[in-house]
Amino acid sequence: MSDNFSNAFEGENDVQESDNLSNAFEDENDVQASDNLSNVLEDENNVQTSDNLSNTFENENDVQESDNLSNALEDENDVQASDNLSNALEDENDVQASDNLSNTFENENDVQESDNLSNAVEDENDVQASDNLSNAVEDENDVQASDNLSNTLEVENDVQALDNLSTTSQVKNDVKSSDSLLTAFEVENDVKAIRNATRGAGTDFQVLIDILGGRTPQQMVQIINGYKKAYEISLIDSLNKELILGNFGYLCSALAIPILEYDVICLHEALYRLIGANDSVLIEILVGRTEKDISIIKAGYYAKYTKELEEDIKEHIHGDLKTLFLAILAKKEHNEEFNCEEDVEVLYQAGEGKRWGHKKVDFIKILTQRTDKQLNKIFYEYEKKYEKPFLSVIRNKFHGHFQVALANIAKSAMNRIQLIAELFENAVYGIDTKHTKLIRLVVRHRYPPLMKLIKEAYLNLYGITLEERITSELEIFDIYKMKLL
Known part of the structure; x- marks a missing residue:
């Protein structure tokens, strides 16, 4: 499969993820935004509901924690070190990344199957394919089918994109309003439109932009x-046959599979x-996820x-x-009666209190x-006792990707959205925009209510909209054209 993914991990060593942005958590009110970030990965019958999204804006005690933790992310000492390390790692990983990604989305039989089946259904079977399509979308349960993954995972609903979303009642309403599924007629029209756009002498890119970029994750499922049942070829294989190159092709292919599979x-x-x-990609995908997220990812893998x-x-x-x-990846202990004072002391003795090393x-x-x-x-009590933000301890005692991973765990606990x-x-900072990282983030978090919160947080942090920032960095703003932001 293919050339579309040959550059899939071109800028992945993002050691500066945690360090370039050392002032990211200066807002006193941010810490409380993420307590008990809830998991909203429900099963197939819950595509249209988000009532399980929990309110994670904790009580007045967290306000005091936020006040004391407001400087928790301000360690300027390691910013330059992280920048240097990131620049050193980016190039060497980009050189070879494409070789390993040429088969990114290939199942064992996909390539041959695509060639054989596409010819079989090109002309004489299209009428029958239309009938198949109507049948394919009549059963609501088929909406959640996801080929080989669906049997194990039932339906990830693509609400996985909401990972650990903390929410208010207003956001809950936004989730409900954006959860509407397409009717059978709408699915049939979209499937036919994509089919027609990818046949003949050229590809109608505007149709792909309108459909792939204009549908929610659930609707894309x-x-x-519907496409697979109608034409006996997966949507991604059909798109890859068109040899849509570059970042636009990679983005189209990423949107043509469920978020979990991606x-x-x-x-x-x-x-x-x-x-x-590529350690950075693993950190990006695994760190900060709920236990249920991790369980579903493991099953899908x-x-x-x-x-x-x-x-x-x-x-x-x-x-x-x-x-x-x-x-x-291991199962958590879930000990609600943890000893906070003991944890603080253990962390101190393992880090700053350890005379040599850590x-x-x-x-x-x-x-x-x-x-x-x-x-x-723990972070609040640590700073209160030892007068040092916990994130600065991580930055001072550890280095490289291990430091980034630990820091992101702490940041995710404080404010996942931020x-x-x-x-x-x-992804857009520095000389070279990390296109594939940017695409991964957009595809994974494109669920409308979640993207809304991310854009608000981005504006508060950097004083510029995410759309403006990306537009200023990219010559061809494919993501904007795809309506994903």
Whole structure:
């Protein structure tokens, strides 16, 4: 599959994710925004509901925590160090990334199947395909079918894109209003329009822009399934046959599969690079996710590759990062009666209180086993006792991707939405825009209510809209043309 994904991880070593943006959390009110970031990954019958989105704006006690933690992210000491490290890592990973990504979205039989089937249905079967399409969308349960992944995961609903979204009642209403599914007639029209746009002498790019960029993740699941049943070829294979090149082609292909499958493929390709695993992609996808998110991703990974994600991490990741990723993937203890004072002391003795070096295993255990609310209490008590923001401790004691991963765990606990806004800034910051990282972020977080919050957080952080920022960095603003922002 294909050339569309040959540049898929061109700018992935984003060590500066956590360090370029050292002032990102200066707003006193941000810490409370993320406590108990809830998981909204419901099953197939809950596509149209978001009532489980929990309010994570905690009580008045968190306000005091926010006041004391307002400087938690201000460590300017490591900003330059991270910039230098990021620049050093970006180029060497970009050179070889494309070789390993040439087969990004290929199942074992997809290439041959695509060639054989596309000819079979080109002309004489199109009439029958239309009938198949009508049948394909009549059953509402088919909306949630997701080929090989759906049997294991039922339906990720693409509400996974809301990962850990903290919400207000107004946002809940926005979620409900954006959750509407397409009618059978609308699905049929979209499927036919895409089919016609990708046949003949040229590709009608405007049709792809209007449909792929104008549908919600749930609606795209309907279209993906309807297309496969109507023409016996997957939408992504059909698009790849058109050889749509560059970032626009990669974006189209990423939108032509469910969000969960996209995450799974990105993880697999990040692990199986010729020049070594792309740690930044794993950090971006795995860090800060809820336990249910992680469970679904693990199941999806096994369904697609018949291999446990943990096994591949053990094989391709080494050292402290391997230990950290395995801890993230492990089942949590859920001890509501944790001893905050004891955790604070353990972290101090493992870090600043340790005369020589540091004890990483204690940081890993506490940061991966505690809930967001517990972590915020730990950060507050740590700063209160030792007069130092906890994030500055992470920056002073650790380095490289391990430092970025730990810092992002802490940032996600404080304010998940703001962290995502930082990741967007990191994707367009500097001399070269990291196009594939930007596309990954947009595709994964394009769920309308979530994107609305991200754009608001971005504007508050940087004083410029996300659309303006991306437009200023890209010669051809494909993402804007795709209506995703």
